[in-house]
Every structure is written in C-alpha cells, then in structure tokens.
Amino acid sequence: VKRLLSRKEINPNFKDGFGQTPLSWAAKNGHMDVVKLLLATAGVNADFRSSSGQTPLSLTAENGHLGVVKLLLATASVNTDSKDFRGWTLVLEVAREGRTDIVKLLLATASVDANSKD
Known part of the structure; x- marks a missing residue:
C-alpha cells in the first residue's frame, strides 16, 4: 500500500463501484495500519461520504473497530454529526448495532451533538 501511495498517478480518494475509497474500506475492515498510512497521505479525505452518506468513521463504528474510531476522531477532520x-x-447507527463502547466514546466527544434529531 505504501509503495502504491508513493506513485504520483495514484488517487488516494479514488471511488470504486460501491462508492467507497481506500480509506473507507480500510476503516470498515478495521485495518489500523492501513488507515494510519492513508491518513498520513497528502490529500486524503478523511470525511469522504459515499452515495449512501456513509463515511470512514461511520463504517468503522458500525463494525465495532474502536481503535480505528479513536484514530479517526483524533484527526479533527471528520464530521461526527453527519x-x-x-x-x-x-x-443512532452505532446504538442500533449494539456497540455501547463506541456510543459511550462518541457521546464523550465534544463534537457530537447528543441532542441531534434523526
């Protein structure tokens, strides 16, 4: 992955047929090292929204990858209320999935509006 990202012709925000970027897939699958590498790459959009409105943060949170959730929250470039x-x-998405550890983390994050209406 590192070698690919070093090539100038590679677009780190490339959308595949599912409307997902490399960061979206890495986050969804909990690949912490790949997420770190992508976040360190110039121009990577950490808050990319797919056609269904999912972001790397929502994908990783729904799948219960607490470490990646913390990493994305630390970037300060993600919208926690999208x-x-x-x-x-x-x-709401994470609560419906029963991810209480991630719900608690999100509610303790200053940028999350606990009163936001769905």
Whole structure:
C-alpha cells in the first residue's frame, strides 16, 4: 500500500463501484495500519461520504473497530454529526448495532451533538 501511495498517478480518494475509497474500506475492515498510512497521505479525505452518506468513521463504528474510531476522531477532520441517506446520525447507527463502547466514546466527544434529531 505504501509503495502504491508513493506513485504520483495514484488517487488516494479514488471511488470504486460501491462508492467507497481506500480509506473507507480500510476503516470498515478495521485495518489500523492501513488507515494510519492513508491518513498520513497528502490529500486524503478523511470525511469522504459515499452515495449512501456513509463515511470512514461511520463504517468503522458500525463494525465495532474502536481503535480505528479513536484514530479517526483524533484527526479533527471528520464530521461526527453527519447523517446517512436515511437521515440517521452516527450515534443512532452505532446504538442500533449494539456497540455501547463506541456510543459511550462518541457521546464523550465534544463534537457530537447528543441532542441531534434523526
């Protein structure tokens, strides 16, 4: 991955047929080292929204990857209150998945609006 990202013709924000970027896939699957590498790459959009409104943060949170959630929250370039195509916030999505550890983390994050309406 590192070698690929070093090539000038590689677009680190390339969208595949599912509307996902490399960061989206790495976050969704909990690949911490790849997420770190991508976040360190110039021009990577950490808050990219797919056609369904999902972001790397929402994908990793839904799948229970607490470490990657913390890493993305630390970038300060992610919107913690964005809504998906259903109008659901991240907190609602993760609560529906039963990820109480991530719900607690999100609610303790200053940028999360606990009163946001879905």
